[in-house]
Amino acid sequence: MCLGIPGRIVAISDVRNKLGLVDVCGVRRQVNLACVVDERHTVASCVGEWVLVHVGFAMSRIDEREAALTLELLCELGEAQSEIKSMRTG
Amino acid sequence: MRYTDEFRDPIKARALVAQIARHAPPLAQRLGRPLQIMEVCGGHTHTIFRYGLKAMLPEDAVEFVHGPGCPVCVLPMGRVDDCIALARDPAVIFTTFGDAMRVPGSQGSLMQAKATGADVRMVYSPLDALRIAHDHPEREVVFFALGFETTMPSTALTVLQARRDGIRNFSLFCNHITIPATLRAILDTPDLCLDGFLGPGHVSMVIGNRPYEFIVERYHRPIVVSGFEPLDLLQSLWMVIRQLAEGRCEVENQYTRVVPEEGNAAALAAVHEVFELREFFEWRGLGSIEQSGVRVREEFASFDAERKFRMPNLKVADPQACQCGDVLKGLIKPHQCRVFGTACTPEMPLGALMVSSEGACAAYHRYGRLNPGPPRPETVAMAGAQP
Numbered sequence: 001m002c003l004g005i006p007g008r009i010v011a012i013s014d015v016r017n018k019l020g021l022v023d024v025c026g027v028r029r030q031v032n033l034a035c036v037v038d039e040r041h042t043v044a045s046c047v048g049e050w051v052l053v054h055v056g057f058a059m060s061r062i063d064e065r066e067a068a069l070t071l072e073l074l075c076e077l078g079e080a081q082s083e084i085k086s087m088r089t090g
Numbered sequence: 091m092r093y094t095d096e097f098r099d100p101i102k103a104r105a106l107v108a109q110i111a112r113h114a115p116p117l118a119q120r121l122g123r124p125l126q127i128m129e130v131c132g133g134h135t136h137t138i139f140r141y142g143l144k145a146m147l148p149e150d151a152v153e154f155v156h157g158p159g160c161p162v163c164v165l166p167m168g169r170v171d172d173c174i175a176l177a178r179d180p181a182v183i184f185t186t187f188g189d190a191m192r193v194p195g196s197q198g199s200l201m202q203a204k205a206t207g208a209d210v211r212m213v214y215s216p217l218d219a220l221r222i223a224h225d226h227p228e229r230e231v232v233f234f235a236l237g238f239e240t241t242m243p244s245t246a247l248t249v250l251q252a253r254r255d256g257i258r259n260f261s262l263f264c265n266h267i268t269i270p271a272t273l274r275a276i277l278d279t280p281d282l283c284l285d286g287f288l289g290p291g292h293v294s295m296v297i298g299n300r301p302y303e304f305i306v307e308r309y310h311r312p313i314v315v316s317g318f319e320p321l322d323l324l325q326s327l328w329m330v331i332r333q334l335a336e337g338r339c340e341v342e343n344q345y346t347r348v349v350p351e352e353g354n355a356a357a358l359a360a361v362h363e364v365f366e367l368r369e370f371f372e373w374r375g376l377g378s379i380e381q382s383g384v385r386v387r388e389e390f391a392s393f394d395a396e397r398k399f400r401m402p403n404l405k406v407a408d409p410q411a412c413q414c415g416d417v418l419k420g421l422i423k424p425h426q427c428r429v430f431g432t433a434c435t436p437e438m439p440l441g442a443l444m445v446s447s448e449g450a451c452a453a454y455h456r457y458g459r460l461n462p463g464p465p466r467p468e469t470v471a472m473a474g475a476q477p
Contacts, residue, residue, distance in 0.1 A: 003133055003318075004240075004292055017251060032217060034247055035357045052295075052348065055187070056215025057244040059354065060295050066347050073318055077136055079447070086188055086214040 004052035006067035131290035132160030132448025139457040155420030156450035170195030177208035185219035186234040216248035223260035243357035246364035271382035286330040289315035298353030317345040375415030424454040
């Protein structure tokens with residue numbers, strides 16, 4: 001629950017509610033982007049960026065290197081699979 | 091080169107360990123005991139055990155104290171009982187993160203309530219709970235809002251969206267708690283000996299570094315906000331020890347890759363709009379802690395399950411045999427608890443620290459073989475039997 005999982009924003013699904021489609025290890029899920037956008041960094045400009053996703057909310061922009069790092073750590077801790085599974089069913 | 095190579099580089103790890111081994115023993119000698127450094131976050135506890143960091147440190151010079159940073163682990167039994175009472179209301183669909191399903195209350199867990207007919211549904215996100223509310227207008231959907239500052243913005247934003255969408259059958263049973271107040275309560279424990287902190291990475295991503303300033307100003311303990319890689323933790327530990335060796339006491343940030351100095355403005359704005367501090371909140375093992383929890387503001391009363399439903403709201407004492415509180419305060423190590431590995435195991439947890447993979451006791455149990463210490467012989471046998 002507390003561990004974030006990295007994902008890449010692949011599309012914007014709802015500009016008003018700041019929702020986007022994020023790809024996490026091949027699983028695509030709707031994610032709220034409100035915490036990683038502002039006037040300078042608009043919702044539309046997010047596509048292609050990596051974010052750290054906590055319980056369906058993008059909480060931080062990260063670079064590709066940090067994303068790979070975090071993902072590998074989660075795999076080694078045995079946390080990645082359960083997180084992805086709950087994303088898929090949730 | 092893989093990205094992770096940089097963070098698993100044995101040369102870097104050895105260099106950090108060598109620095110720690112040089113500077114920690116003189117400090118420990120001066121104190122007449124090992125340095126005690128608390129990692130606040132359960133995620134850090136997990137990394138420390140997974141990579142056997144404890145075994146790399148100079149013996150008798152520095153020890154990790156496993157902090158309270160697992161929100162599932164500090165949930166008191168009375169609140170779990172309230173959840174079950176809510177879930178048993180036929181009008182209610184009770185939604186929760188999977189982590190909370192197995193936490194024991196005085197009348198069993200949510201998992202057991204579900205097995206006996208209560209409508210309990212696991213969700214990945216509060217947004218999933220909101221969608222269930224949208225799809226079932228005839229039912230009341232309650233979301234079990236749980237966690238530190240990391241998950242607080244997500245529930246706040248969900249309430250804001252519920253209001254925007256005009257969804258009236260959705261509410262929160264709010265059990266969010268704050269890290270700084272918890273650290274203050276730990277620092278006020280009279281018999282505590284702690285020399286510094288490894289600060290939580292993802293909580294700090296939301297709140298920034300400023301809220302920890304009281305720790306250095308009032309309690310004169312260094313704190314270094316840390317990432318989750320094994321090398322992140324070794325480097326952060328070295329930063330704490332270097333502060334101690336140089337007689338400094340500051341809030342430092344090792345995890346600048348993710349943690350901005352000021353935190354996340356949008357997340358904090360949503361949290362402040364929806365939540366306000368409670369005077370007190372009850373913690374498992376730690377008792378009542380002043381201003382350590384939040385509740386839903388009056389303006390959002392229709393989204394507050396505590397205002398919407400009648401709940402038992404009873405205070406239930408922790409199981410007597412359990413020593414979760416002493417473990418949380420760093421007074422004893424998990425394997426020194428009298429029920430560790432016997433009456434309390436990950437399969438049948440008695441205390442909450444055994445429930446979540448981030449709980450100190452579950453980590454000790456799981457990785458017991460990798461971390462030889464001075465435990466009771468029978469508990470080692472139990473831990474060793476686990477894969």
